[in-house]
Amino acid sequence: xxxxxxSSDCDAITLKCPACGEVGHSVPFTTVESLLTDTAxxxxxxxxxxxxxxxxxxxxxxxxxxxxxxxxxVVPVAWKDGAQPKFVxxxxxxxxxxxxQAVVPDGARTVQDIARSTGAMKNGKCLxxxxxxxCCHKDIxxxxxxxxxxxxxx
Numbered sequence: 001x002x003x004x005x006x007s008s009d010c011d012a013i014t015l016k017c018p019a020c021g022e023v024g025h026s027v028p029f030t031t032v033e034s035l036l037t038d039t040a041x042x043x044x045x046x047x048x049x050x051x052x053x054x055x056x057x058x059x060x061x062x063x064x065x066x067x068x069x070x071x072x073x074v075v076p077v078a079w080k081d082g083a084q085p086k087f088v089x090x091x092x093x094x095x096x097x098x099x100x101q102a103v104v105p106d107g108a109r110t111v112q113d114i115a116r117s118t119g120a121m122k123n124g125k126c127l128x129x130x131x132x133x134x135c136c137h138k139d140i141x142x143x144x145x146x147x148x149x150x151x152x153x154x
Contacts, residue, residue, distance in 0.1 A: 015050050018067055020057035024050025031133030032061050032068070040072035051132060055081050060131065077131050078139075088143055089120035089136045090129040096143050103147035111140050 014023050032049045033041070047063040060077050061068040070076075075090060076083040086096040102108040102117040115121045126135045 017052040019059045020054045022054045027051040028133040034128040088139045091123035092119045094118045094120040099143045100147045104151050
């Protein structure tokens with residue numbers, strides 16, 4: 001999956017999170033719509049949304065005039081402080097701990113090993129399941145590399 005599902009000029013559009021001031025990352029409207037609670041959907045307007053990746057910021061999605069906090073999202077947002085469980089693959093509900101388990105004691109060395117061991121990346125409905133609206137491959141790779149460093153004692 002690519003990093004952007006909107007028009008080709010989405011990289012030219014930037015917006016800062018109204019709570020923390022960090023630049024948001026463009027996220028498909030379909031993603032926002034599929035992950036909001038029914039109550040939050042009542043306030044949803046078709047707009048260009050961004051996601052806040054700042055751990056200690058309560059805002060998840062925002063547009064020019066709309067914000068949705070973690071309470072408005074139907075899944076725990078893994079990179080936000082206090083999220084439990086910390087899903088890395090949202091489609092198959094594979095957690096960070098399961099990936100670390102596959103690497104440290106079980107010996108996985110690649111994303112493909114992780115997929116075989118945990119079932120990650122099997123359903124491919126990332127657009128609707130992953131709060132970022134993209135495939136979890138990069139996030140799995142990040143956790144994998146951290147676990148490999150831990151395993152080697154770095």
